[in-house]
Amino acid sequence: MIDPMTRQRIHREAELTYGRIAALTQTSVRSVQRVLGEALPTPAELEAGRLARPHAGRPAVVLPCADRLKALLEERPGLPTTELLRIASTEWGWSGSRATFFRLVRGLRPVPVPEPMVRFEGLPGEFAQFDFGEAMVTYADGQSGKVIIFVGRLKFSRQVQVYVVPDQRTETLIRCVVACCRAWGGSPMVWVFDNPRTVVVSRPGESPVRLNADLAHLAGELRVAVELCAPRSGNQKGSVERGVGWAKNSFLRVRQFLDRRDLEAQLAAWLVEINTRRRSDATKEVPATLLAQEAGRLQERPVPWTADDYPLREAATVTPVATAVVRGTPYQVDPRAIGTVVTVLVRRHTVEFHTVRGTVVTHPRRDGVQVVQRRPGQATEVLTRLHGERKRNYWQRECLLALGPAAATFLEHLIHARGNGGWVREVARLFALLEERGGDQLYLALTRCVERGKHDIFAVEAALKEVA
Incomplete structure (x- = not known):
């Protein structure tokens, strides 16, 4: 029987004559003819054949557990290689090197079958996708800087909103989602996100998936469902998946800007153009025209706040000196509430405290300031x-x-x-x-x-x- 390595070499030399191939591989002409009529050996066959070949030194330690590995991988193909190594070492008596074991698993692991891609179109007021993106921008004076953007896009009309943001924190995401929905005249029925930590707080693989509390609260207030996709999975996100890449390649990476203010001014003008004048390549319609068609559905979920006014809800305990700490800053509250828990409404520019005694205190928001914030008279x-x-x-x-x-x-x-x-x-x-x-x-x-x-x-x- 001709080993897999020799069969592979015969196929490589297929352009030569049968006699020449037989001489190079030390086989017969009939064997060469037979092998060339067969399929190329698989990676698993090549790896098993390589490890089975006699060589100097200690006996091979691979073969005794190769069959067990193959059976286990057929049963659980997604099992990490490190876990397979643990099982082989503790239960099967594996004593070989880590590198050898990893090569063996690489050859035996079944090749995943690609999932068919399903592209789908949304109905009016049904889907919107939100995502962060970032790109390096070089300004006219030669200085470069990272620009972070938040992109929201309606699936049906292709109406898009892009905001330049300072970070990718949860609060930024929440306020940008509110701003997008306000700009559209209401919220669609489903929000589609990737799986960033700003959206999901559960561990990978944990079921059920737990959303960030602030996002879950906002979705509940607007009666919206949240769908999650694996990053870079276009077959899950549909035709709206490339919103961030499109914004970067059509705007950030192709235009020249004097500074950050000029970038934001050009961005505002660009959004007017693509939303109200230019036809979408996907729908062949101007997004504003289709937005009018889905406006009725969007208005079923009106957004009563602006991005600045939407309150993120937190709780804080009033200290013995009548202060409550929020985002690293102590604020003076009603001294009668010492020792109790107050409800905190965090808006973009203000922090509002509601005590158990019914008193309300509002402070200008100042994050990360160690000095106690007091209103006159407090x-x-x-x-x-x-x-x-x-x-x-x-x-x-x-x-x-x-x-x-x-x-x-x-x-x-x-x-x-x-x-x-x-x-x-x-x-x-x-x-x-x-x-x-x-x-x-x-x-x-x-x-x-x-x-x-x-x-x-x-x-x-x-x-x-x-x-x-």
Whole structure:
């Protein structure tokens, strides 16, 4: 019997005469004729034949487990090679090298049969696909930078929205989805996504799939279904799959931009052109024309918020100093809610706290700021609930220290200059200015006083007139 390696060589030399091939492969002419009439040996046959050939050194360790491997791979073709190696080592007595085992598995693993591609068209108001993309852009001055875009596209009309975004976080995705649906006049029935961590929080292979809580909440409010696709799987996403690639290849990579502002201006004009003037290659219609046809279905799921106003819901516990921490920043809340859990509505520019006592406090949003954020009058609310003069004095001082390093430097000089207890009156006056003018203005005034080497209440009042 001619081994698979020799059969493969015979096929390689098929252009030579039978006699010449027989001489090169040390076989007979009849054997050459017979082999050339057969199919090429498969990769599995070649690997098994290579390992079965006699060679110097220790005996082969592959053959005893090759049959078991083949049977196991036929039963569970998707089993990772590392798991197969563990089974072979612990249960079958495999003692060969890792590389040898991986080569054996590569030769025995069944070749997957490609799944037929099914391209489908959506009905009016049925599907929209959303995805992030990024590309390197070189500006007119020669500087390069990464541009991240969010693309939303309706399947039926091919109406598209593209936004330049700072990141690919969940909040960015949520607000862009809201912006797309607002621009379309309502939401379609199904949202199609890839499987990024901003959408799915369950582990790969876990069933059922768990969506990000914020996305699931938004989908529930709009009565929308969410479908997930494997990345780069066009046969799952349908004809809208190349939305991100189309936006990059038709706009980002072919145009020249002066800077980021020019890029965004050109993007706005480009969206008007492709949505209202240019015919789609897929539908042969202008997207705005088809959007009018699906407008009735989109209006069945109206979007009542703007992208800025949509509230992401969180919970936070009120600390003993009447603050609640959101996105790394402590905010002052109702001191009567100390120790309770408050509901937090996070909008793009504001953070709103709802306490169990029914009180609502809204702050300008400032993420990642270690300084306590207080509205005018809030520090006094806490002060009125403190008993004892000493405790009240030190609470006022702590509110001032929390403004920042310049405030700490100013108070250090003030307190050491006035002596023990002599600082109380001026700190009380500074606290009143904090409540009256707000933390930002007072801190700027304190910074100017420190720069000028002046550490008294009169210098602060003069500096406040300058920053007003």
